[in-house]
Amino acid sequence: MxxxxxxxxxxxxxxxxxxxxxxxxxxxxxFVLDDVVYLDGNSLGALPAAVPGRVADVVRRQWGRLRIRSWEESGWWTAPERIGDRIAPLVGAGPGQVVVGDSTSVNVFKALVAAVRLAGDGRDEIVVDATTFPTDGYIAGSAARLTGCTLRPVPPGEVASVLSGRTAAVLLNHVDYRTGRLHDLPGLTAAVRAAGAVAVWDLCHSAGALPVGLDEHGVDLAVGCTYKYLNGGPGAPAYLYVRAGLQDRFDSPLPGWNSHAEPFGMRGSYEPARGAVRGRVGTPDILSMLALEAALEVWDxxxxxxxxxxxxxxxxxxxxxxxxxxxxxxxxxxxxxxxxxxxxxxxxxxxxxxxxxxxxxxxxxxxxxxxxxxxxxxxxxxxxxxxxxxxxxxxxxxxxxx
Amino acid sequence: MxxxxxxxxxxxxxxxxxxxxxxxxxxxxxFVLDDVVYLDGNSLGALPAAVPGRVADVVRRQWGRLRIRSWEESGWWTAPERIGDRIAPLVGAGPGQVVVGDSTSVNVFKALVAAVRLAGDGRDEIVVDATTFPTDGYIAGSAARLTGCTLRPVPPGEVASVLSGRTAAVLLNHVDYRTGRLHDLPGLTAAVRAAGAVAVWDLCHSAGALPVGLDEHGVDLAVGCTYKYLNGGPGAPAYLYVRAGLQDRFDSPLPGWNSHAEPFGMRGSYEPARGAVRGRVGTPDILSMLALEAALEVWDxxxxxxxxxxxxxxxxxxxxxxxxxxxxxxxxxxxxxxxxxxxxxxxxxxxxxxxxxxxxxxxxxxxxxxxxxxxxxxxxxxxxxxxxxxxxxxxxxxxxxx
Structure with a gap:
């Protein structure tokens, strides 16, 4: 031979x-594995071995026995920002800038509308990666419609060349979901910022697989899912990163009671909380969220x-x-x-x-x-x-x- | 004595x-109960006994062993509309009109923006129950801002008297979260409709506790949570009802890929699915959602x-x-x-x-x-x-x- x-x-x-x-x-x-070669962890990560026991405890003891007391005693209420802080180092973010909750699509919506508002008056164009995972483009279209902007889909390689004084926000994928191409986050972020616009990065296909460096590269806003390389489980809640220096000006289109400065004050007027908590909306989905928390322990x-x-x-x-x-x-x-x-x-x-x-x-x-x-x-x-x-x-x- | x-x-x-x-x-x-008198099921319902076993199966077998295959084989993909159909009879709705997913706040946003769009041009006022659970008012404020409407909070007793040719949408609570007062859903729905506006009902504090009669009373749009009288678990996903006759005109502000007519076609342009599915957004949070499905079996x-x-x-x-x-x-x-x-x-x-x-x-x-x-x-x-x-x-x- x-x-x-x-x-x-x-x-x-x-x-x-x-x-x-x-x-x-x-x-x-x-992880719980078998003799299958599982090369689909970029769609749904395998089950971390710590998850089943944790979920059973959340269901049987925290919900079943402590019931309503668990919002405080089991740390349910603060889970979105606590788990955000566990994701933070994986995407190169310091604490207090990542909050977990809702789907990626919903977080893209929050981030894009907020980005247009941050960019300020006179800017009326949202640029979006034309090869993006479709939901980002659909949601960007809705954000454009609701903010009076025009949606401009362009191939990632041409983004830098279309930036102008009209550009309000730019929605980019760190890694292309189809081709696996890694885009130049530092360079594009700098270009968008130099044009006076705000970039929103979708990290679904990069977080947990490669260094992102959100703080280092001066990223303003980013979103990502947690069920791919972060192994959080099917439909596990997504996350939103808002750079600390921007948080006071982050103006969410989904100002639910969970992002209120005093959520149990039951006030009629909305006053946003300070910090990453401002990205929260409604009651967090605790079972999915605490499964994610256990899953993240593999990163220790x-x-x-x-x-x-x-x-x-x-x-x-x-x-x-x-x-x-x-x-x-x-x-x-x-x-x-x-x-x-x-x-x-x-x-x-x-x-x-x-x-x-x-x-x-x-x-x-x-x-x-x-x-x-x-x-x-x-x-x-x-x-x-x-x-x-x-x-x-x-x-x-x-x-x-x- | x-x-x-x-x-x-x-x-x-x-x-x-x-x-x-x-x-x-x-x-x-x-239900899993103890010697506590639990009168907080209107905040977090007690644990149904069927849930722990079901959740363990979802985690260990569906996620752990079948992994990505479960999106089809375990019925994950169709869970939002399947579980919606289990909730439907509890709120007096025929099948195909209720879809589960996201938080109540996010569903209020979808419903209100869609309501304003349904009401049509020339109507620029959103009326909201001034005594509402705060998140509804905050989200209504955001919906008003994004659609160019004015927000008008009024006490529920005065709603009928402020309806006019300017009224686009009216957000009402079926039961007041604080006082427990039950509002007149049939009468208010008829009054809003007679004024040419669209009512959105929040059923958080009524569904599972009393007859709602959505179909019977001609309600157009409704939302509700599932963790109170429906016992779905902490932060279990909420639901959205869109009357069958309106679904073709339901124009969601959150058009995520899950509501696309062909979600796996990965098309660049958005074409909404027909039916209640149009209310979906991103990937559903499967653990929380399937816990809810097991919880709903107590209603058999x-x-x-x-x-x-x-x-x-x-x-x-x-x-x-x-x-x-x-x-x-x-x-x-x-x-x-x-x-x-x-x-x-x-x-x-x-x-x-x-x-x-x-x-x-x-x-x-x-x-x-x-x-x-x-x-x-x-x-x-x-x-x-x-x-x-x-x-x-x-x-x-x-x-x-x-």
Whole structure:
């Protein structure tokens, strides 16, 4: 047996060696896993082992026995900002700037309307990434309609060139949900700010997978979900970041009683609370939220830089395996090769991708399909190993050979 | 021992007799209860016994083992409308008109902005119940600001007299959260409609406690929470009712991808789905939502009319007990005596109410305190019995005597 098998043995050996040397390998046991290669953690993260017990306690003891007392005694009332502070270091934010609650879509709405108000009079255009996950564009359209702005969708590469004195807000994705392309957050943030506009960053596909550096790069507003790389569970509440220096001017379009300076004062007139709490709206969904809190414990002692290093090693290695196992011409990566432009997923364009993904899943390799022709594989460094990656590439090769 | 003790023995005997004859008494075992008299189910309903097992299955099997497959295989994706259809009969709605998700505040926002749009051009006033739970007023203020309307808070009794050709939308509470007063939903709905405006009803304090009759009374839009009389758990998702005949014109200010006609088409332009689904926004919070679904099973075989009959009997009996046990002049009921004007709570004005409630709780009688001077007791007919009521009145008397 000649070259191909030699190369394949080498990939297998390399996977074993890298797993043995992986400083994050120990984190795998903090998750409930089986013999499936789960490469869909960029859609729904795997279950952290601490969650079932915590949720059972929240339901049986906190709700069942303490009932209404838990709003104080079990810390329910302050959960949105407390859990926000657990997410903060993962996105490079100091404390008091992140609040958890509502869906990503609702937080995009809060942030965009607030951004238009921050930008001030005379600015009447909302620029949005034309390749965005659709909900961001729909919500941006609604925010534009309600604030009297015009919506201007442009490809991310052209954003800088369309900024003007009319630009009020710019909604950008840190990582493209389809291609896995990582956008230049520091550069675009600086450009938007130089134009006198306010950027809103959607971190759904980057938080928990790579350093974001919100404070360092002077980001004003950001939102993200918690059920992908943060493993918070299906539909776990999203979060909103409002830079500390802006909080006093953050003017929410959803001023619910939870963001009132004195929520139990039951006052007829609205007076916003100070701090990140101002981003809250109604009563927080405690079961989903406290499951997220338990899920975030897996990050104790983990540096996002180590996660990023492993993430790039995993996606590099997957591309190597694909090159080896998949017959030439059957797939084409739409994820950038340059590390500076890559998130933590690999998206392969593949004719018949829907059917191919179905067959992969049957063989124990779970990614997802994005219409019309994308196989999407997410790499979650806390629980995906190199042997998983080698197997995924190998099975993909088998599916595309048979 | 003379008159007082005779009367007291009679109340105790009456409680025993009524509990023995109560057709809903069997439902008590469907809840996790202890020896506390829990009269705060109008704030957070007690834990239904079916919930812990269901939640454990959702976490361990649906999320932990099936993971992403559960969006289809475990029915996650369709949960908002499926659970909406379980709530529908409790508020007198036919199927396909109720959708679950987001907080009450967020749903008030959707409904009010949509109401203004339905009312059409030339109407620029939002009327809101001046005694409303504050969040409704704050959100109404935001909806007014974003739609170019003026907010007009008026006492509920004056709503009919301020309706005019300028009125776009009217936000009303079915039951006042403080006083427990039941407002005239059929009459006010008809008056608002006759004025060419659109009413939005907040059912937080009525759904699950008394018949609402949304379809019967021609209500256009309604919202409500699920964690009070519906026992869905802390911060369980709220719901939105959009009358079937209006759904095609329901124009949501939060057009998230979950309400798209083809959510997985990932289209750049928004095309709203038909039906109640149009009220959805982002990814539903599955843990909280499926806990609610299990909680709603306690309603199997229960008629809302039977609940209402018991609710009125409980509140009547509580007022009798208070009259007997509490020294004259120490409390004053602000809840109407007329059944047609009473929800399922009794609110007593009482000097030092905060301290009194603290002492009641210490003695195992849990209600809540609403500033500045209200003791609030909610009566949940599915699990509160007449002996509980007698004990609550007796302990209140003890606290106010010593």
């Amino acid at each position: 000649s070259e191909p098998n030699g190369r394949r043995s080498e990939l297998v050996a390399q996977a074993g060696k890298r797993d043995a040397e992986d400083p994050l390998a120990g984190k795998r046991s903090a 002692g983990v540096s996002v830089e180590a996660v990023r290093a492993k993430s790039l090693a995993l996606t590099d290695f997957f591309l190597e395996c694909v090159a080896e196992y998949v017959p030439a011409g059957r797939v084409e990566s739409v994820t950038p090769l340059a590390h500076a432009e890559r998130g933590s997923q690999v998206a392969l364009r593949c004719p018949g991708a829907g059917d191919v993904m179905r067959r992969l899943v049957e063989r124990g390799v779970v990614g997802d399909f994005r219409a019309p022709d994308i196989l999407r594989f997410g790499f979650t460094p806390l629980y995906v190993g190199f042997a998983d990656v080698e197997r995924a590439g190998r099975v993909l090769g088998e599916v595309l050979t048979t | 003379s008159e007082p003790n005779g009367r007291r023995s009679e109340l105790v005997a009456q409680a025993g007799k009524r509990d023995a004859e109560d057709p809903l008494a069997g439902k008590r075992s469907a 075989g229960v008629s809302v009319e039977a609940v209402r009959a018991k609710s009125l009997a409980l509140t009547d009996f509580f007022l009798e007990c208070v009259a007997e046990y509490v020294p004259a002049g120490r409390v004053e009921s602000v809840t109407p005596l007329a059944h047609a004007e009473r929800g399922s709570q009794v609110a007593l004005r009482c000097p030092g109410a905060g301290d009194v409630m603290r002492r009641l709780v210490e003695r195992g009688v849990v209600g809540d305190f609403r500033a500045p001077d209200i003791l609030r007791f909610g009566f949940t007919p599915l699990y509160v019995g007449f002996a509980d009521v007698e004990r609550a009145g007796r302990v209140l008397g003890e606290v106010l005597t010593t």
